Amino acid sequence: MRKHVKIPALLAASALTLSLWFTSWVAPALAAVPVTAAAPVAAPLLVPSALTIAPQFAVAPALAVAPQLAKKPVPPRNPAKADVLVSKFYPLVPKTFVPKTSTISGTGVRLQTTTATAYRKLAAAAKKDGVSIKLTSGYRSYASQKQIVDQYTAWYGSAYALRIAAKPGTSEHQTGLSIDVGNYNRACALQDCFANTPVGKWMAKNAPKYGFVLRYPKGQESVTGVKYEPWHFRYVGPAQANAMVKKKSKTLEHYYGVASAPKPAPKPTTVTATTKTTTANVNLRQGATTGSAILMTVKKGTKVTLTGKKSGVWVQVKYGAKTGWMSSAYLR
Numbered sequence: 001m002r003k004h005v006k007i008p009a010l011l012a013a014s015a016l017t018l019s020l021w022f023t024s025w026v027a028p029a030l031a032a033v034p035v036t037a038a039a040p041v042a043a044p045l046l047v048p049s050a051l052t053i054a055p056q057f058a059v060a061p062a063l064a065v066a067p068q069l070a071k072k073p074v075p076p077r078n079p080a081k082a083d084v085l086v087s088k089f090y091p092l093v094p095k096t097f098v099p100k101t102s103t104i105s106g107t108g109v110r111l112q113t114t115t116a117t118a119y120r121k122l123a124a125a126a127k128k129d130g131v132s133i134k135l136t137s138g139y140r141s142y143a144s145q146k147q148i149v150d151q152y153t154a155w156y157g158s159a160y161a162l163r164i165a166a167k168p169g170t171s172e173h174q175t176g177l178s179i180d181v182g183n184y185n186r187a188c189a190l191q192d193c194f195a196n197t198p199v200g201k202w203m204a205k206n207a208p209k210y211g212f213v214l215r216y217p218k219g220q221e222s223v224t225g226v227k228y229e230p231w232h233f234r235y236v237g238p239a240q241a242n243a244m245v246k247k248k249s250k251t252l253e254h255y256y257g258v259a260s261a262p263k264p265a266p267k268p269t270t271v272t273a274t275t276k277t278t279t280a281n282v283n284l285r286q287g288a289t290t291g292s293a294i295l296m297t298v299k300k301g302t303k304v305t306l307t308g309k310k311s312g313v314w315v316q317v318k319y320g321a322k323t324g325w326m327s328s329a330y331l332r
């Protein structure tokens with residue numbers, strides 16, 4: 001029973017943490033577990049609607065958008081540089097990008113050359129403090145990421161596969177700038193409690209000095225698109241890492257000012273004014289949302305006049321001296 005609960009959690013947690021973890025730790029465990037144990041688990045799909053909006057919507061003319069939103073910053077996109085922003089919202093360009101890498105001896109893990117140099121320094125410093133870091137994943141090619149997603153797709157179907165693994169071309173690991181770390185005793189591997197292990201604690205405190213930042217902090221899923229991963233760190237260089245600490249930037253998205261985008265309200269469209277009858281007791285609201293203040297409740301069977309304004313399923317109606325919004329689902 002314990003296993004059945006644990007494995008899906010492990011899978012969900014490993015969204016961007018694959019290759020080595022996968023082959024050495026996850027795959028054997030998976031083989032022992034029936035597919036049905038994991039497949040029905042509906043991990044929340046972390047695609048905030050606000051972030052799926054293309055930048056051009058920030059300047060939708062019909063909206064009273066604050067001027068600074070119209071000039072939404074463009075984050076760095078060059079994957080050969082340490083400041084690049086890569087996520088499901090900002091895919092790699094080109095999507096098959098291959099970095100220049102260097103192998104970390106004794107691990108088989110490859111990292112972008114500067115990241116490798118920085119990692120060696122970090123690992124040596126940790127060792128000096130009595131903490132042995134196990135480097136479990138670094139650069140993953142487009143092809144290997146595709147292989148993982150294809151395998152998950154075969155097991156679970158594509159919808160679930162893409163919840164637990166990044167689509168090829170959108171994984172930060174493909175830049176060679178990201179590392180997944182663990183403890184040699186595998187304590188809390190790929191779990192939230194990793195944060196409380198010696199390596200987790202040491203990294204949280206010291207990684208920025210060596211240019212690495214915690215990429216997927218707790219509570220930032222709606223911004224990064226990835227759930228909390230206390231084992232995944234991203235090289236951005238010491239200057240930027242320290243600046244992020246100083247500015248208290250929770251994520252790269254916050255640092256680049258792209259942590260959220262305004263969601264454009266549906267544009268009101270004109271319809272012909274007419275009379276309708278309510279089919280239930282309906283709330284007349286100030287605005288065209290269920291969160292908007294209720295002006296009054298109009299009784300079933302009441303005739304109301306449509307003003308002609310419409311917003312999604314909402315229509316603006318006049319009743320007596322009041323004008324407000326009502327769901328068209330209760331009008332005929």
Ligand SMILES: [Zn+2]
Nearest residue numbers: 016017180232
């Ligand atoms: Zn990772």
